[in-house]
Amino acid sequence: xxxxxxxxxxxxxxxxxxxxxxxxxxxxxxxxxxxxxxxxxxxxxxxxxxxxxxxxxxxxxxxxxxxxxxxxxxxxxxxxxxxxxxxxxxxxxxxxxxxxxxxxxxxxxxxxxxxxxxxxxxxxxxxxxxxxxxxxxxxxxxxxxxxxxxxxxxxxxxxxxxxxxxxxxxxxxxxxxxxxxxxxxxxxxxxxxxxxxxxxxxxxxxxxxxxxxxxxxxxxxxxxxxxxxxxxxxxxxxxxxxxxxxxxxxxxxxxxxxxxxx
Amino acid sequence: xxxxxxxxxxxxxxxxxxxxxxxxxxxxxxxxxxxxxxxxxxxxxxxxxxxxxxxxxxxxxxxxxxxxxxxxxxxxxxxxxxxxxxxxxxxxxxxxxxxxxxxxxxxxxxxxxxxxxxxxxxxxxxxxxxxxxxxxxxxxxxxxxxxxxxxxxxxxxxxxxxxxxxxxxxxxxxxxxxxxxxxxxxxxxxxxxxxxxxxxxxxxxxxxxxxxxxxxxxxxxxxxxxxxxxxxxxxxxxxxxxxxxxxxxxxxxxxxxxxxxxxxxxxxxxxxxxxxxxxxxxxxxxxxxxxxxxxxxxxxxxxxxxxx
Numbered sequence: 001x002x003x004x005x006x007x008x009x010x011x012x013x014x015x016x017x018x019x020x021x022x023x024x025x026x027x028x029x030x031x032x033x034x035x036x037x038x039x040x041x042x043x044x045x046x047x048x049x050x051x052x053x054x055x056x057x058x059x060x061x062x063x064x065x066x067x068x069x070x071x072x073x074x075x076x077x078x079x080x081x082x083x084x085x086x087x088x089x090x091x092x093x094x095x096x097x098x099x100x101x102x103x104x105x106x107x108x109x110x111x112x113x114x115x116x117x118x119x120x121x122x123x124x125x126x127x128x129x130x131x132x133x134x135x136x137x138x139x140x141x142x143x144x145x146x147x148x149x150x151x152x153x154x155x156x157x158x159x160x161x162x163x164x165x166x167x168x169x170x171x172x173x174x175x176x177x178x179x180x181x182x183x184x185x186x187x188x189x190x191x192x193x194x195x196x197x198x199x200x201x202x203x204x205x206x207x208x209x210x211x212x213x214x215x216x217x218x219x220x221x222x223x224x225x226x227x228x229x230x231x232x233x234x235x236x237x238x239x240x241x242x243x244x245x246x247x248x249x250x251x252x253x254x255x256x257x258x259x260x261x262x
Numbered sequence: 263x264x265x266x267x268x269x270x271x272x273x274x275x276x277x278x279x280x281x282x283x284x285x286x287x288x289x290x291x292x293x294x295x296x297x298x299x300x301x302x303x304x305x306x307x308x309x310x311x312x313x314x315x316x317x318x319x320x321x322x323x324x325x326x327x328x329x330x331x332x333x334x335x336x337x338x339x340x341x342x343x344x345x346x347x348x349x350x351x352x353x354x355x356x357x358x359x360x361x362x363x364x365x366x367x368x369x370x371x372x373x374x375x376x377x378x379x380x381x382x383x384x385x386x387x388x389x390x391x392x393x394x395x396x397x398x399x400x401x402x403x404x405x406x407x408x409x410x411x412x413x414x415x416x417x418x419x420x421x422x423x424x425x426x427x428x429x430x431x432x433x434x435x436x437x438x439x440x441x442x443x444x445x446x447x448x449x450x451x452x453x454x455x456x457x458x459x460x461x462x463x464x465x466x467x468x469x470x471x472x473x474x475x476x477x478x479x480x481x482x483x484x485x486x487x488x489x490x491x492x493x494x495x496x497x498x499x500x501x502x503x504x505x506x507x508x509x510x511x512x513x514x515x516x517x518x519x520x521x522x523x524x525x526x527x528x529x530x531x532x533x534x535x536x537x538x539x540x541x542x543x544x545x546x547x548x549x550x551x552x553x554x555x556x557x558x559x560x561x562x563x564x565x566x567x568x569x570x
Contacts, residue, residue, distance in 0.1 A: 047267035047276040084567040094556045096377050097565070157564035165312075165566075191267070191276035192312075226271040233272055233504050241500025244324045244508050245493045248515055252331030255519025260336070 028211070030058035031072065031204040033185075035216050040189075041223035048191040051076065051218075055202055057181045064206055065180040071114070071121040071205040072175045073132060074185035076218070078109030078167070079196030082142065085154045085161070101154040102142040108194035109167040110134060113174025113185045122208045130210060132203060134159060134168045166190045195220050272507035273317050279513055281311070286517025290329040293518070294336070294525025295532075296541045297481030298462035299326040299488040302387075302548060304514065305459070313510070320499035320506045321514070326460055326492040328515035329522040330485040336526045337482025344433035344479050348486040350440055351465070354447020355454075355491060362455030369456075382457055384553045386464065391545035394467050394538055401535035434475045434483070446472060451491070460488040460495075463545050470538065477534035 033055035040051070053074055057065075064070060083106040087099040114121060118133055131138040139155050162168040167190060175185045185202070201215040222230055233240045266279045285307050289300040301322050308318035337343040369375040425439035446468055454461030465484045469475045475483070500506040529537060 042269055044269050045267060046269045086565050086567060088560060088563040088565075090559075091377065094377070094380065095558075095560055095563070096380065096556075100567075154564070157562075158566065161562070161564060161566045164562075191269075192274060195274060222269075222271060222274075226269055229271040229508060233500065233506065233508075237501045237504050238497070240504075240508075241497035241506060244496055244500055244506050244511060245327055247508060247512065248324055248327035248493075248496075249331050249489075251512065251515040252328040252519050252522075253335065255328070255516070256332045256335045256523060259520045259523040 027059040029060055029070075029204060029206065031202050031212050031214050032056050032058065033074070033200060033202045033214055033216055035200065035218055038217065039219040039221055041221060042193075042195065042226060043223050044226060046191070048193070049189050051187045051189055053185045053187065053200055053202075055183050055185065057183075057204065060181045061206075062180065065177075068177075069207045070177075071116060072177075072183050072185070073115070073118075073121065073203040073205070074113045074175055074187065075132070075201045075203075076109070076111045076187045076189075077107045077199045077201065078194045079107070079198065080105035081108050081194075082106070083108075083158065085158050087154070087157070099150075101146060101151060103139050103155070103158060104142045106139055106158065107137060108196070109190065109198075110137060110162070111169050111171070111187045111189070113171040113187050115173070115175045115177070115183075117172050118170070121205050122210060126208075126210055130203065130213075134163065134170060137168075165192075167192075167194075189220070193220060195222055268509065268513070270313075270507050270510050272505065273313050273321075273510055275312070277311070277313075277510070282510065282513040283517040285311075286325060286329075286514035287521040288517075289325075289514075290332075290518030290521025291525035291528075292521075292544065293326075293329045293462075293485075294333045294522035294527075295481075295529035296462075296525075296537065296544070297333070297466050297484035297529075298541070299330050299460035299485075299492060300462075300518075301326050301459040301492070302383075302457075302463055306548075306551075308510075316503060316505045317507055317510070320496065320503065321511045323460070323492045323495035323499065324506050324508070324511035325514035325518055327489055327496060328511075329518035330460075330488045330492065332519040333485045333522045333526055334482065334489060336523065337485065340482070340530070341433065342478045342530075343482035343486055344431050344475070345483075345486065346429075347431045347434055347436070347443065347475070347479075348483045350429070350443045351447035351450075351483075351487050352490050354444035354449075355451035355461075355487065356494075357444075358448035358451025358453075359455035359491070359494070360451075361448075362452040365452075366456055379457055380552070380556050382453065384549055384556060386453065386457075387545050387549035387552065390464060390467050391542050391549055393471075394542035395546060397471070398535045398539035398542055402539060405533070405535065434473075434479050436473065436475060438473065443473065447487075454491060455495075460491045462488050463541075466541065467538075477537060478530070481529060481537075 033053055082104055084100055084102045086097045088095045089098045127133050127136050141151050169188055175183055177183045198218045198220055199215055200218050203213050204211045267276050268279050269276045289304045293300040304322040305318050309315050369378050425441050427439050427441060428437055429440050430437050450461040450464050462484050466480055469480045470477055496506055
């Protein structure tokens with residue numbers, strides 16, 4: 001399958017100034033990612049793709065690098081949206097949507113790539129503190145007055161539904177070091193990836209301890225005809241509706257000429 | 263596989279073109295054959311294919327225009343279409359659907375919409391399908407036994423024929439009052455707008471059994487009437503909700519118009535009672551499927567809205 005790769009480049013590599021650094025206290029490590037493009041265009045043949053993000057460590061300790069004690073986690077977080085979770089219960093023997101909880105600012109998608117299995121990188125408490133990973137995304141209800149048990153149940157259901165729809169995904173081993181300081185992250189974009197402004201975030205760990213985070217925006221948007229149709233439907237909705245009806249009648253008429261069987 | 267994938271601009275997802283063409287073709291075939299728009303088939307199919315429900319309903323209506331327009335042209339040429347009857351039904355239908363939209367909003371306010379719509383579907387489809395099946399199987403048995411299998415027994419008049427304001431419908435060989443026709447149109451328009459469908463599957467049996475219109479004229483007239491209902495639905499959804507995806511609709515239409523032409527031909531070859539029996543089975547199958555959804559515990563009791 002020819003998957004159109006999205007090229008994303010490094011902005012800053014390990015920088016000059018290392019000569020100075022060696023004489024003084026060791027500089028703290030830093031992490032950089034850079035996107036050569038700030039938008040991904042979705043055209044009519046889009047059917048999901050892999051997004052590649054390159055990045056680099058600054059001031060990496062060569063010894064730690066050699067031992068493979070640096071870990072990187074890269075996340076592509078979709079635009080925040082209000083999301084409603086409904087629950088069916090049994091009413092007079094019938095399964096009907098009866099309860100609902102609305103959540104605010106839920107990332108529409110959440111794609112994670114890691115160097116190693118998450119439990120080998122750092123401890124659960126750190127993940128929780130960083131709100132990092134599918135299980136730790138900060139999800140808050142719109143209306144806080146529901147019972148905590150209900151909210152917990154619906155939050156868990158929200159995660160499961162998003163995972164089932166391949167919108168929340170984890171790719172263990174999706175981040176690879178190409179050299180001591182250079183890494184590449186491969187993130188999966190689903191065929192129904194939400195359009196809007198996504199946020200690429202990279203987290204650096206050393207020996208299980210969190211060091212630093214960096215982020216960059218990435219806009220995923222429809223391009224060409226797709227975008228024009230979308231704008232037409234949004235901005236001039238009445239003519240669009242009439243156009244849809246006319247298109248249907250013309251198709252029906254041509255269809256009859258082509259396929260007539262009488 | 264990526265060659266047949268296409269990105270839908272409104273639904274915001276990538277789909278397989280061949281699946282949609284086949285889906286449209288199958289529903290178009292049934293539409294041309296039975297005179298139903300197919301909205302009650304295409305909408306659940308699209309939702310099953312992960313298209314968001316609001317877009318499935320609105321886009322389904324758009325596709326229904328194409329296949330019913332195509333089918334109507336065939337019937338117009340054959341003379342199996344009663345334009346006058348269709349227009350009177352339509353007038354009733356508009357009144358009924360206006361009332362339906364009002365009740366729809368009221369039920370939603372009460373939080374009873376989901377329950378009402380689900381129950382309406384199961385009860386209506388189940389009873390209409392069941393009654394039709396019993397009647398048509400009896401008719402088939404009678405014709406096997408050598409009797410005339412006609413619904414139109416001479417000299418049989420019911421209370422409907424004593425109403426005033428009589429009008430002559432030549433193509434249907436009818437001379438009846440417009441009151442029951444308007445009432446029927448209104449009732450179907452009401453149910454259709456509540457349930458989000460064109461109402462062909464109720465219209466067809468109602469015309470056959472209540473108005474005693476010949477089965478072959480029923481199919482064309484029903485399709486003719488559905489064009490307007492579906493066009494109204496499409497424009498109002500496009501205007502108020504922006505949920506009509508023309509790319510999705512177009513793929514379904516191309517499959518649908520091809521299917522409708524073949525379906526019309528097959529429908530003409532069948533005898534009235536056979537056609538009614540098959541339609542009854544189809545309607546019953548949908549009713550059983552919906553009842554199953556309603557009464558059997560779903561695999562997940564949770565669902566997302568406004569996010570996926």
